[in-house]
Amino acid sequence: MTTQQFFSTQKSIQVATDKREAAMQNPGFGSVFSANMASARYTAADGWHDGQIAPYAPLAIAPSALVFHYAQEIFEGLKVYSQEDGSISLFRPDANARRFVKSAERLAMAPLPVELFLESVEKLALTDRDWIPKQRGSSLYLRPVMFASQAALGVKPANEYSYYVLACPVGDYFKDGNSGISLWVSENYSRAGIGGTGEAKCGGNYAASLAAQAEAQRQGCDQVVFLDSREKTWVEELGGMNIFFVFKDGSIQTPPLGGTILPGVTRDSLLKLAARLGIEAREEPYSIEQWEADARSGKLVEAFACGTAAVITPIRQVKRATSEFAIGDAKAGAITLQLKNALLDIQQGRAEDPFGWVKRLA
Numbered sequence: 623m624t625t626q627q628f629f630s631t632q633k634s635i636q637v638a639t640d641k642r643e644a645a646m647q648n649p650g651f652g653s654v655f656s657a658n659m660a661s662a663r664y665t666a667a668d669g670w671h672d673g674q675i676a677p678y679a680p681l682a683i684a685p686s687a688l689v690f691h692y693a694q695e696i697f698e699g700l701k702v703y704s705q706e707d708g709s710i711s712l713f714r715p716d717a718n719a720r721r722f723v724k725s726a727e728r729l730a731m732a733p734l735p736v737e738l739f740l741e742s743v744e745k746l747a748l749t750d751r752d753w754i755p756k757q758r759g760s761s762l763y764l765r766p767v768m769f770a771s772q773a774a775l776g777v778k779p780a781n782e783y784s785y786y787v788l789a790c791p792v793g794d795y796f797k798d799g800n801s802g803i804s805l806w807v808s809e810n811y812s813r814a815g816i817g818g819t820g821e822a823k824c825g826g827n828y829a830a831s832l833a834a835q836a837e838a839q840r841q842g843c844d845q846v847v848f849l850d851s852r853e854k855t856w857v858e859e860l861g862g863m864n865i866f867f868v869f870k871d872g873s874i875q876t877p878p879l880g881g882t883i884l885p886g887v888t889r890d891s892l893l894k895l896a897a898r899l900g901i902e903a904r905e906e907p908y909s910i911e912q913w914e915a916d917a918r919s920g921k922l923v924e925a926f927a928c929g930t931a932a933v934i935t936p937i938r939q940v941k942r943a944t945s946e947f948a949i950g951d952a953k954a955g956a957i958t959l960q961l962k963n964a965l966l967d968i969q970q971g972r973a974e975d976p977f978g979w980v981k982r983l984a
């Protein structure tokens with residue numbers, strides 16, 4: 623058996639056009655799901671097996687499944703784009719596949735081979751290609767997820783796992799994406815610590831971030847931004863997005879990956895794209911004190927958050943326990959918009975793809 627036939631499409635379905643179009647009218651983010659999902663199972667005895675594309679439906683899982691008790695769960699997020707020429711494409715799916723392997727290793731789970739990850743997302747995208755919205759900025763968001771399904775209460779890595787890929791047609795993540803978000807600087811909570819799971823894409827990191835996010839909302843802010851857990855000094859990232867700073871001299875900067883920051887595909891793409899656009903880009907630590915001082919002096923003129931879901935979102939305001947400061951003139955800045963448009967143009971096939979990032983599907 624070649625791995626290209628691992629996921630059978632025999633049970634997949636198509637839904638009536640009017641039903642699909644009604645569901646896609648106003649999809650928001652993550653509440654509308656396509657007709658099908660991909661799935662596969664792993665057991666220590668049989669390895670990965672039972673790959674299929676089948677109708678999206680609830681699961682039957684034992685209440686004793688290890689995921690519910692010890693949180694062995696990882697996920698990914700990537701988008702299918704409809705291209706100008708009518709074809710469909712994925713953006714750097716190999717990077718997500720490799721990160722999924724690394725996340726699995728960190729959580730002592732059975733890694734899903736890169737080829738199987740790629741086949742699952744490609745086949746689901748092709749099966750449900752009618753669910754890909756065509757408007758600029760819209761796409762079909764794919765959510766691969768894997769968890770420990772073994773029914774047992776012992777504290778040990780599971781020997782059975784389930785893998786699924788869900789697909790959601792999505793519009794903008796933030797309703798008014800270019801007007802900017804406000805951030806609350808968390809001092810009570812950390813997202814990740816040295817030697818922890820910060821660089822793995824696991825639900826546990828999100829669970830750890832939610833109380834801080836709720837605190838941000840109580841403070842009237844859109845999102846929380848985390849500092850390093852040891853010194854409470856260095857800006858790390860948001861709950862689910864990386865962060866960039868833009869300076870008056872035209873350079874950009876993002877915190878270096880050091881085990882506590884999630885290595886975003888968007889972050890990496892922007893670093894490479896910046897170099898090509900002639901924008902100086904640094905990976906260097908930046909303290910919250912310096913950020914506030916530079917925003918006040920005008921040395922820092924823009925800041926933005928980035929990730930697959932939200933693409934690039936300008937930051938307009940930062941609130942701390944003791945102070946508050948604005949970024950630039952509170953509108954999306956020139957470099958933020960230049961990078962956002964350059965990235966979207968490559969992703970949606972409107973510009974050449976010098977890095978070979980776009981994977982067109984047959």
Ligand SMILES: *Cc1c(COP(=O)(O)O)cnc(C)c1O
Pocket residue numbers: 699823859860861862863864884885886887888889928929930931
């Ligand atoms: C997924 C994620 C990001 C963004 O990664 P992308 O690959 O760019 O989507 C950033 N931070 C966290 C915590 C994440 O989970």
